[in-house]
Amino acid sequence: xxxxxxxxxxxxxxxxxxxKQLKLSEKxxxxxxxxxxxxxxxxxxxxxxxxxxxxxxxxxxxxPGSDSGRPAVGGGALKVKVKPPxxxxxxxxxxxxxxxxxxxxxxxxxxxxxxxxxxxxxVVQAIMESGYHVDQCPSPExxxxxxxxxxxxAVILHSAFEPGGIESGKFHQFMQNMSMARRRYIFxxxxxxxxxxxxxxQALANSANLxxxxxxxxxxxxxxxxxxxxxxxxxxxxxxxxxxxxx
Numbered sequence: 196x197x198x199x200x201x202x203x204x205x206x207x208x209x210x211x212x213x214x215k216q217l218k219l220s221e222k223x224x225x226x227x228x229x230x231x232x233x234x235x236x237x238x239x240x241x242x243x244x245x246x247x248x249x250x251x252x253x254x255x256x257x258x259p260g261s262d263s264g265r266p267a268v269g270g271g272a273l274k275v276k277v278k279p280p281x282x283x284x285x286x287x288x289x290x291x292x293x294x295x296x297x298x299x300x301x302x303x304x305x306x307x308x309x310x311x312x313x314x315x316x317x318v319v320q321a322i323m324e325s326g327y328h329v330d331q332c333p334s335p336e337x338x339x340x341x342x343x344x345x346x347x348x349a350v351i352l353h354s355a356f357e358p359g360g361i362e363s364g365k366f367h368q369f370m371q372n373m374s375m376a377r378r379r380y381i382f383x384x385x386x387x388x389x390x391x392x393x394x395x396x397q398a399l400a401n402s403a404n405l406x407x408x409x410x411x412x413x414x415x416x417x418x419x420x421x422x423x424x425x426x427x428x429x430x431x432x433x434x435x436x437x438x439x440x441x442x
Contacts, residue, residue: 213243226302226328236302236328302328304345308338308366309353309386314412318386321415322351325423335366342369347381354387361385361401371402382426392418 207216217240227236227249235248305327309315319329327349332338335357342350350370357364370383383403390406391397398406405422407415 210240210242210245211247212240212245215240215242217241226304229328229330302326303348305329305349305351306338306341306345306347307331307351308335308356309351310355312355314353314409317412318351318353318415321412321419322349324416325419335364335369338366339369346377349382349384351384351386354385354389360387360389367402382423384422386412393422 208219209215210217235250239246303326305322307315307319307322307329308331309318319331322329330341330345330347332341352361352364352366352370354360354364357366361367370378370381373381382405384405384407385398385401385403386407386409388409390408392406392408392411394406398404404426405418407418411418
């Protein structure tokens with residue numbers, strides 16, 4: 196996202212490590228507000244490159260126009276407010292290894308539609324570890340309504356989400372009938388026992404970008420690490436060119 200300094204909707208917080216200012220968009224703040232109790236988003240400072248956990252209680256926001264931390268002028272002389280740095284925040288150690296390329300940016304949204312079985316939590320975990328904020332809906336009608344107002348970067352549909360499977364499912368039909376101007380920006384994943392994992396021909400036949408067999412859910416994270424970059428490399432240049440042309 197282009198950096199528009201001082202634009203409406205952006206707020207500022209200070210990095211807990213180096214103290215420098217980091218811009219947080221409204222979309223990032225909304226994602227943090229939707230986190231469950233005790234959960235944090237792992238981000239990395241663009242200045243000192245040290246990761247830290249971000250939740251609603253840790254976001255001490257000031258407006259972009261704040262004078263906090265600037266030199267104070269008075270009595271004809273320049274008086275600088277000096278505040279010693281606090282101890283380093285080492286909570287990032289609990290995360291183990293981290294992605295060197297990870298920085299604060301808009302968090303892409305993913306919609307997960309599947310029954311509440313034992314496979315649900317592993318799927319959500321894999322999606323979150325791939326860098327998405329996960330949303331869900333209890334019914335195809337609710338999901339379709341949400342799709343009208345939210346630009347999801349990824350949609351994951353289990354074939355058992357609706358009775359009768361995807362062939363007669365309302366949501367899958369909605370995805371198939373979606374205009375290509377919007378559909379090309381969505382990474383559409385189908386999961387079910389009838390699919391062959393990473394079988395591109397089967398994905399194409401079902402208007403999806405990826406198909407995953409139910410038994411491969413425990414390694415879904417690894418599958419996504421392969422499939423998502425391939426999707427971005429294949430469609431990224433095309434979508435950038437279309438944006439330039441205003442399409």
